[in-house]
Amino acid sequence: MDSDRRHSRPASPESAAPAARRLGLAPSSLTRQLNPLEESLGTLLLNRSPRTVTLTEAGQQYYEDARRILEELENADRSVSELTGPPSGLLRVSLPVAFDRLHVAPALPAFLRQFPGMRLDIQLSDAVANLVEDRIDVAVRLGTPASQNLVARKLAPHRRVICASQDYLGEHGVPTQPSELSRHNCLLFDYATATSTWTLTRANKTEKVPVSGNLRANGSELLREATIGGGGLLLMPTWLVGEDIAAGRLLPVLEEWSPTVGPDEGAIWAVYPQNRRGSKRLVAFLDFLVQHFGSPPYWERYAQPQA
Numbered sequence: 001m002d003s004d005r006r007h008s009r010p011a012s013p014e015s016a017a018p019a020a021r022r023l024g025l026a027p028s029s030l031t032r033q034l035n036p037l038e039e040s041l042g043t044l045l046l047n048r049s050p051r052t053v054t055l056t057e058a059g060q061q062y063y064e065d066a067r068r069i070l071e072e073l074e075n076a077d078r079s080v081s082e083l084t085g086p087p088s089g090l091l092r093v094s095l096p097v098a099f100d101r102l103h104v105a106p107a108l109p110a111f112l113r114q115f116p117g118m119r120l121d122i123q124l125s126d127a128v129a130n131l132v133e134d135r136i137d138v139a140v141r142l143g144t145p146a147s148q149n150l151v152a153r154k155l156a157p158h159r160r161v162i163c164a165s166q167d168y169l170g171e172h173g174v175p176t177q178p179s180e181l182s183r184h185n186c187l188l189f190d191y192a193t194a195t196s197t198w199t200l201t202r203a204n205k206t207e208k209v210p211v212s213g214n215l216r217a218n219g220s221e222l223l224r225e226a227t228i229g230g231g232g233l234l235l236m237p238t239w240l241v242g243e244d245i246a247a248g249r250l251l252p253v254l255e256e257w258s259p260t261v262g263p264d265e266g267a268i269w270a271v272y273p274q275n276r277r278g279s280k281r282l283v284a285f286l287d288f289l290v291q292h293f294g295s296p297p298y299w300e301r302y303a304q305p306q307a
Contacts, residue, residue: 087284088117094129094139095122098220099268103239103299104140107292111285118281131273138272138282140289142237150271155289156297158268159238160259162198163250167230175233175253178207185232186211190218198235200257207257235259239268242299268293 038045045059055063095104100122112118123129129139131150145152162181175181178200188196188211199208213232217223220240227234227241228249234241244250270286294301 086117087115087280089281090119090121091281091285092121092135092137093123093285094131094134094136095124096126096140096142097124098126099140099142099239100124101221103293104289107288110292111288114288115281115284118284120285131271137276137279138270138285141269141271143267145269145271147271149274151274151277153270153272153286154267155270155286156239156268156293156295157300158266159300160235161238161241161245161252162233162235162254162259163227163241163245163252164233165228165230165249166251168227168232169251169253171230178209178254178257181209181211181233181254184211184213186213187223187226187232187234188213188216189220189223189236190216199260200254201260202257239297239299242297242302246302 034046041058041062043058044056045062047054047056108120108122112120123134123136128141129136131137131139140155143158168185172184175184178198181198186198196211197208198211199206201207211233215223215226215231217226220236223234224236224240224244226232228244233253234250238245241250245252270289272282276282
């Protein structure tokens with residue numbers, strides 16, 4: 001039996017309506033279910049006011065105990081269902097937004113055709129999900145696994161490249177040394193690893209170059225479009241711009257230099273809790289992604305010698 005039991009998080013200072021929507025219930029229906037529960041327990045679980053709902057101390061304890069029981073029951077269901085037969089049941093996956101749109105979402109129909117007994121619950125976010133709190137089976141993370149408490153499997157390399165459109169390079173010239181980047185209009189990605197210094201390495205030599213430009217954004221796809229339109233130089237992962245380079249929409253520069261952001265930026269990882277290790281549905285999904293991406297991944301094949 002596959003378990004698809006859901007529960008809401010502890011109530012934060014908000015109305016009951018958001019929790020009811022997450023559960024697919026009307027707020028009045030949620031209240032009707034809570035009242036008999038509190039009566040049977042002989043205590044209040046929620047502090048209610050016209051504007052907010054918060055957990056009482058008893059409610060917090062009840063929530064923690066109930067969540068633990070549900071997780072144990074779900075693990076028992078998973079263990080039994082995966083003893084025999086092909087992978088089946090629900091897999092909850094957290095994916096970065098742009099990476100999913102470009103490289104995972106197009107392949108999901110083929111995966112579900114290959115494993116018709118499986119169902120996927122995809123959560124899209126560029127934030128680092130808490131797999132335990134959010135009840136996520138596996139998350140794809142770009143650059144670093146970010147937690148020593150999770151099992152990590154490498155899916156593909158995570159390399160970066162500096163690129164620009166032919167129009168921009170034709171007007172402003174092609175940089176031949178890292179130091180020349182400071183004279184160019186560099187489009188900047190404003191996110192967790194935002195920096196105005198680009199670090200490039202060749203052999204044992206590393207150069208740190210301060211860069212600036214007239215466009216900074218926290219959306220990688222916005223910057224990609226601006227670069228294709230001739231906006232300037234862009235430092236981005238090959239999974240974002242590799243196919244544009246292959247199609248000639250963008251041209252790589254300083255290819256003999258390797259851009260780096262940090263010591264653990266070299267891979268695209270799948271991370272999952274220890275208790276998911278050996279899960280048939282998890283292994284099937286990750287094996288499928290590895291095969292789909294290829295080695296080298298298809299978005300980097302522009303750099304391979306042509307036969």
